[in-house]
Amino acid sequence: MAVSFAIQRSTRLSRVTAIVALLLLAGLIAAPWWAGRANVRLLGEVYSFVALATLWNLMAGYAGLVSVGQQAYVGFGGYMLFALAMFLGIHPLAAIAIAGVAGAIIALPIAPLLFRLQGAYFAIGTWVLAEVFRLSFAQVSSLGGGSGTSLPAAIVVNIASDRGLREAAIYWTALTIAVASIAFVVLLLRSRMGLALTALRDSEVASESLGIDIWRTKLVVYTAVAGFTSMTGAFIFLQKLRISPDAAFSVNDWTAYVIFIAVIGGIGTIEGPIIGTILFFLLRETLADLGTTYLIVLGAVAILVMLRAPKGLWGYFVQRTGITLVPVRRRVVFPE
């Protein structure tokens, strides 16, 4: 007897999600008209963390590449923006895109070196790389050396002469980067390579015997993430207007927070990093004392989550309800 079945990915809920997401996106695009200036700025920051957490999650949660050195590319992107704008006179928004490409290009020869590190040692290797970048940029005196530099006002004005329009343009850039990062991850996971990644996560040995080129898959993920992360970094420092080696390559700001966001939200899910970021900013805005204490609290919560609900809040929710909003896996459906 032949069994009839169909392969499905979307669910009714996921289609509803898509519509709601589009409406939400439309609302967010219009934010410069309805939100105050401080809030628009805050949203830009939120988007940068959504992008960073989503990208980190692709590496750690799907490709088995646990990095504690993504600040390498955040800082690299930031410095590229400053260098391109200051030395070559490139429009800052174009410089963000070029910084992304540059980040991917520089990651290409670095990846094979880091991949030589066994298992968890890869993580520390990424950190060393970030330190190399930090120490190297500290040597570049035309970018302010160890103390850093500010983006000249003339360049800032160059983005758009009207202040409101300028801030809106920067805001839309951030939104674009965040949406593009999420779209990239979703599309990648739905592609052939996404299937390979899932197989890889389940068993590296088995997937190798299935003819999946693990090394190449990891290389693609690592370089693409480096590119998007550099772009995000370029945006972050365009918004800050000031860069220094310590700020650009800060492990706390660009990796610790990002990891905690992904862990608490849910590693290995699309929704997790987004939810984690929202939670992160809600907590941050309510806890008056920033910095030290906040990091301790976040670290403790992240450890607790790893111990009690390793799939994070979203994973826990999915486990309880069976709901996923952005399905990336295919399901076999048998007609009644």
Place this chain on the structure above:
Amino acid sequence: MEWVNAIVQGILIGGLYALFAAGLSLIFGVMRLVNIAHGDMIVAAAYVALVVVQATGLHPLASAVIVVPLMAALGYAMQRLLLNPTIGKDLLSPLLVTFGISVILQNGLLVAFTADSHRLAAGSIETASIQVAPGLALGVLPLVMFAASVLIIFGLELIFYRTSLGRAFRATSDDPEIAQLMKLDRNHVFGMAMALSAAIVAIAGIFLAIRTNFDPSAGPARLIFGFEAVIIGGLGNLWGTLAGGIALGVAQAIGAQISPGWQILAGHLVFFLVLAVRPRGLFPRMD
């Protein structure tokens, strides 16, 4: 002579790097875990030594009597309570837990001791030196520390290859499932490995505190130096790790001679160079 002097100093500090590396390597060898909090534990041990010295008036080196068992006990507890529940499932969970511990330790020290840097005064031994050649003097303290580091690595090697605890470590690393049938409680074996690692961390912390200024943010660099020594020397080979530590120390000393900004960078570049040309390290284990 300036160069010879720099290289000799590099060799001597290499012993300390090997000490940073030994505890890291031990944990990786036994449970395939990279303890990201390793450097912060070293700095925490330095602060514990500081408190002990201030409270008891003991000589910093003598404070080991208290700091070592205390750190070992804390290490054991940390392993059993926080790490064991996550070990064995995947690579990610235990790694991220140690990352969390690292951030908490670092910022906890910042709250408790501020960002001011400290140093442990070791008294007259600090300035004592031996004139080996005209223009080349070796500090007694760096020599003592180097010798102690070599002895500790030798002792670790003995524990690993000559005792039942070492057999338990190796068996658990080889085949954790069958090791249990040898009446070995995995959780306890892992706890003992972390306790031993933390004991070495304690010594490393005391040495660090005597040699240099330290502050709560000094941990990650120690983790990285230890890690680089492990990779340069070759995985699973303690004497290789000592050689790796010395290579790193010499690279940094040479870098510092070129320009102060190049000291740490030179070490990192040697690390990447070794990774590029000899990915299994200078002295890979034969198997």
Place this chain on the structure above:
Amino acid sequence: MSEPLLSIRGLKAGYGDFQALFGIDLDVPAGETLALIGANGAGKSTLLRAVTGLVSCRPEMVCFDGRAIGGMRPDRIAALGIGLVPEGRRLFRSLSVEENLVIGGERALAGPWSLERVYGLFPILREKRRNPGMALSGGQQQMVAIGRALMANPRLIMFDEISLGLAPVVIRDIYAALPTIVATGVSVVLVEQDVTRALSVAQRFACIQEGRVSLAGQPGEHDRAAITAAYFGTDVKSGAH
């Protein structure tokens, strides 16, 4: 009959969603040898893993010396005197031959086995005692694995696929050692592909098929055809053919 040393009642066990055993009942009296036969994937290894605690089950499903041990930690179960010679030997690769034996003897029960006795049983191991365990031939590795289990002076020793992958001459050597082992009074569970050989050394046998005991008894009790049927799962009790 006195209380059996190992008593298994209604044992159900498996891995995650996959159930391998569906209610096994078995007894191993003290000092006897039980041959466990059955096709590949029948559940024999899972049964041994459940007894050693490597697969969890409810406490009362496995009783050893009158004590419910199902689901106890493997190291605790081993300490009670249950030894396993695992399928594929699984020696510790970074330990020498002698270290593999010595680690088996840590916290051993009182009993006849010592390093000297094991070397007496398998003299070749004394010659090779400084070699890494993995450097030995398959048969010699099996000797180390057996010695490692004996060193604990177990009250029950279980051999999983004792002769799998070994040359016939080596299998003979291993079987030649069995009587010496049994003579010490230890109970034995023997998993073996070669049914004839297994039945020749056992007082009892049990045939496992698809996670259930399809036939059990003493080797003389059942004819060859009945055992074959129980092994491969063809129905003989109905007498339909």
